[in-house]
Amino acid sequence: MKLDWLRADIASARRASALLVLLLACSMLANVTLAAFAMHMAGRERVVVVPPSINKTFWVESERVSAEYLEQMAYFLLQLTLNVTPQSIDHQSRVLLQYAAPASYGELRSVLATAAERVKRDGASTVFSAQDLAVDERTQRVGVRGLLTTFISDRRVSEVSKGYAIELQYAGGRIFLKAFRETSPNDPLEIQAQSQLRLAPAAGTGR
Incomplete structure (x- = not known):
């Protein structure tokens, strides 16, 4: 057993x-x-493709977003591009490039690198105060007019009226920055300039 x-x-x-x-x-x-x-x-890494704070409702379609969304993105990109110091500009440029459209990435990186070099060389800081903002929902563009103030060593050296056009693109569920360029403060979206270009051929044929 x-x-x-x-x-x-x-x-x-x-x-x-x-x-x-x-x-x-x-x-x-x-x-x-x-x-x-x-x-x-x-x-x-996961890339955030919306502004850090959203305070308005908006809609999106297959290739477009609403004017409210464009407006919020424009303010966000303006902050990254124009409210800079020698210490912050490199980081803000990297964040901005996360939104760059693939076809525009190289050009935007070159422009941002040049701006960063100038800001750090001069020890300058800039602050942009937006005064007017216009949205072209059809072309997904935003025009902004405001004052750009430049400081060097805590001393204000200039305050000038500036205009900027921001071209955006919505594709594949993401918002992209196609272009960020300076324009006339009297015509940030270059509507008047485009109208003149359209009228020029007609004026020529009438002679």
């Missing part, structure tokens, strides 16, 4: 050992899977 009990204990110990080996193998497989997943995801 004791021999039977001994044999039963040995069989039970073997079953327990086999179960432990199986659990250990499953644990090792899970660890390898998690390690492979971590290596696969290394270096990836």
Whole structure:
């Protein structure tokens, strides 16, 4: 009888050992899977494609967004581009480039690098105060007029009226910056200039 009990204990110990080996193998497989997943995801990041704060409702379509969304994005991009110091301009430029349209990335990076070099060389800080903003929902453009104030060593050295046109593009569920350029403060969206260009051929044919 004791021999039977001994044999039963040995069989039970073997079953327990086999179960432990199986659990250990499953644990090792899970660890390898998690390690492979971590290596696969290394270096990836999620890019935020909306302004940090949203205070108006807006709509989106397949290739367009509403005027309210364009307005909020314009204010956000203006802050990144024009409210800068020698210490902040590099970081703000990197954030801005996350929104750059692929076709415009190289040009925007070059312009931002030149601006950063000038700001750091002069030790200058700039602050832009928007006064008027116009949105062209059809072309997904925003025109802004305001005052650009420049400081050097806490001393205000200039305050001039400036106009800027911001061209945006909505594609694949993302908003992209196509262009950010200085324009006339009297015509930030260059509506008058475009009207003159359209009228020029007609004026020529009448002579």
